[in-house]
Structure formats: structure tokens, C-alpha cells
Amino acid sequence: VQLQASGGGLVQAGGSLRLSCAASGLTFSTYNMGWFRQAPGEDREFVAAIDDSGRNTYYSNYLKGRFTISRDNAKNTVDLQMNNLKPEDTAVYYCTAARNLRTVKLRRYVDYWGQGTQVTVSS
Numbered sequence: 001v002q003l004q005a006s007g008g009g010l011v012q013a014g015g016s017l018r019l020s021c022a023a024s025g026l027t028f029s030t031y032n033m034g035w036f037r038q039a040p041g042e043d044r045e046f047v048a049a050i051d052d053s054g055r056n057t058y059y060s061n062y063l064k065g066r067f068t069i070s071r072d073n074a075k076n077t078v079d080l081q082m083n084n085l086k087p088e089d090t091a092v093y094y095c096t097a098a099r100n101l102r103t104v105k106l107r108r109y110v111d112y113w114g115q116g117t118q119v120t121v122s123s
């Protein structure tokens with residue numbers, strides 16, 4: 001299984017980035033997809049998830065509507081649109097795949113991890 005994340009980079013505060021994750025080696029439409037992030041010196045934390053059908057989305061409370069997750073089951077991709085970025089959003093962002101929707105926010109229940117993409121937000 002491969003989860004190839006892309007789209008990270010350097011952006012000024014208030015700007016936007018769109019992360020994309022291309023999945024292969026798994027039956028994509030049967031997995032709940034998500035994004036986690038890890039800032040330097042911090043634990044890896046849940047950001048957003050979308051169920052296997054794409055009908056339901058879940059976000060960390062601190063995002064306050066700034067991020068939007070979406071998926072395309074025909075293309076085996078999941079995206080994370082990030083708007084109004086803040087310096088505290090600086091982290092490595094990881095694409096994830098999980099079979100169990102009930103535990104999709106818990107990193108120990110993630111089935112597959114991508115390699116991560118760096119997002120840096122300057123003030």
C-alpha cells in the first residue's frame with residue numbers, strides 16, 4: 001500500500017494550500033481516509049477524515065472551518081484544502097487510511113500512513 005502525499009510548501013499566514021494524497025495497493029473505496037499532522041516536538045494529531053463513501057466528514061475542533069477534506073473514489077485520491085493558514089499550522093501532514101470509522105481520529109488505529117508532506121506557514 002502506498003499513500004503519496006503532495007502539495008506542501010511554504011506559505012504566508014492567511015494563505016492557502018491544497019494537499020493531495022494518491023493511494024494505491026488498496027481497495028480505496030472501502031477505506032476511511034484522513035489527515036494527521038505533527039509539529040516539531042509535538043505528538044501527531046488528528047486533522048480531518050472522510051468516510052469511505054465521501055458523504056461524511058470529520059474535523060478537529062481547533063480548525064474552525066478553515067480546512068476541507070474531500071475524496072475522489074474514481075481517482076483514488078483524497079485532498080485537504082487549507083485556508084486562512086496560521087503559523088501554528090506548521091507541521092508535517094500525513095495522509096492516512098483506516099478501516100474502522102469509529103476510531104478514525106485515533107492514530108493507533110490507522111491502518112496505513114503516507115510519507116508526510118511539510119507545510120510551513122510564516123508570520
